[in-house]
Amino acid sequence: MTTIPTNLQAVRNRIAAACTNSGRPADAVQILAVSKTWPLASVLEAAGCGQRAFGENYVQEGVEKVAALAGLNPALSLAWHFIGPLQSNKTRLVAENFSWVQSVDRLKIAERLAVQRPLDLPPLQVCIQVNVSGEATKSGCAPAELPFLAQRVATLPGLCLRGLMAIPEPTEDVDLQLQRFHQVRLLFDGLKRNGLAVDTLSMGMSHDLEAAIQAGATMVRVGTAIFGARE
Numbered sequence: 001m002t003t004i005p006t007n008l009q010a011v012r013n014r015i016a017a018a019c020t021n022s023g024r025p026a027d028a029v030q031i032l033a034v035s036k037t038w039p040l041a042s043v044l045e046a047a048g049c050g051q052r053a054f055g056e057n058y059v060q061e062g063v064e065k066v067a068a069l070a071g072l073n074p075a076l077s078l079a080w081h082f083i084g085p086l087q088s089n090k091t092r093l094v095a096e097n098f099s100w101v102q103s104v105d106r107l108k109i110a111e112r113l114a115v116q117r118p119l120d121l122p123p124l125q126v127c128i129q130v131n132v133s134g135e136a137t138k139s140g141c142a143p144a145e146l147p148f149l150a151q152r153v154a155t156l157p158g159l160c161l162r163g164l165m166a167i168p169e170p171t172e173d174v175d176l177q178l179q180r181f182h183q184v185r186l187l188f189d190g191l192k193r194n195g196l197a198v199d200t201l202s203m204g205m206s207h208d209l210e211a212a213i214q215a216g217a218t219m220v221r222v223g224t225a226i227f228g229a230r231e
């Protein structure tokens with residue numbers, strides 16, 4: 001007996017409650033199901049419950065799943081998001097296989113993705129990963145560099161800048177969670193004030209999605225709470 005349908009429903013309920021608590025509409029927050037390390041069968045099971053957006057962290061693993069599922073059931077039309085650290089030598093595989101990349105944190109990576117995105121595919125949907133935890137985490141662009149990077153990414157052909165992604169340092173301290181997510185929200189609002197048409201604020205995971213939603217997340221990336229604990 002599997003628990004994926006039950007888990008997914010529980011996550012939807014948590015999101016609905018968090019939306020209610022912060023006076024936001026129930027459909028204001030999308031779930032990205034993070035399927036890294038889990039087999040195709042798990043993805044198919046979540047897809048069977050209506051889940052359509054899936055996140056992968058490792059290029060090779062993600063590409064294999066994208067290819068296998070496209071072959072199995074193209075009608076499902078799942079959206080695959082790349083959310084892991086991205087090295088220059090892996091950008092082509094990401095540009096050719098994913099619909100979204102949420103972990104763009106420097107111009108060089110964005111430029112490579114733009115050139116490598118096949119012309120017969122829709123633009124690659126991009127979030128810039130921003131680091132609001134300073135030394136505590138390595139990935140992500142510094143807040144001070146964000147306005148320039150965002151303006152440049154927004155002009156690149158083959159890419160569509162959608163917003164920001166953040167992974168603040170893990171903490172049980174809800175006040176600190178809120179503080180970090182609020183910092184990201186302010187950066188997101190700043191991009192809008194600068195005239196960028198961004199609509200996606202990707203923050204919050206299994207343990208802290210309530211705080212992220214309170215701070216304005218429009219997408220939460222949930223692995224463990226849907227698929228179970230990873231090895």
Ligand SMILES: *Cc1c(COP(=O)(O)O)cnc(C)c1O
Nearest residue numbers: 034057083205206221222223224
């Ligand atoms: C693994 C991962 C997640 C999901 O984390 P859980 O705690 O399992 O929900 C979300 N975002 C990123 C970038 C991840 O690497």
